[in-house]
Amino acid sequence: MSDETFDATAELQQIRSIRKKGRKEKYYKRKLMPYRAEIVLLKKEGGTLREIEDWLRVEKNLEVSHTTVKRYLDDLPEMEGHKDG
Numbered sequence: 293m294s295d296e297t298f299d300a301t302a303e304l305q306q307i308r309s310i311r312k313k314g315r316k317e318k319y320y321k322r323k324l325m326p327y328r329a330e331i332v333l334l335k336k337e338g339g340t341l342r343e344i345e346d347w348l349r350v351e352k353n354l355e356v357s358h359t360t361v362k363r364y365l366d367d368l369p370e371m372e373g374h375k376d377g
Contacts, residue, residue, distance in 0.1 A: 324364045
């Protein structure tokens with residue numbers, strides 16, 4: 293294929309469009325939403341992200357990463373200004 297017939301910009305736009313359609317819309321929010329109040333209280337009482345991860349796994353039988361918990365907490369308005377630990 294010669295450089296004259298290959299439109300890299302158009303190809304990238306097509307790939308990005310396909311990838312965007314395939315992305316899940318913040319699935320972790322739906323998984324953690326039923327436990328929102330408890331997660332916020334645990335964090336505000338000084339719980340670490342890994343402790344909250346463990347609590348979700350042991351008490352709620354929910355496998356999530358501590359980074360998932362962090363992203364969830366970062367999006368909550370009641371956690372604005374709260375220091376991450």
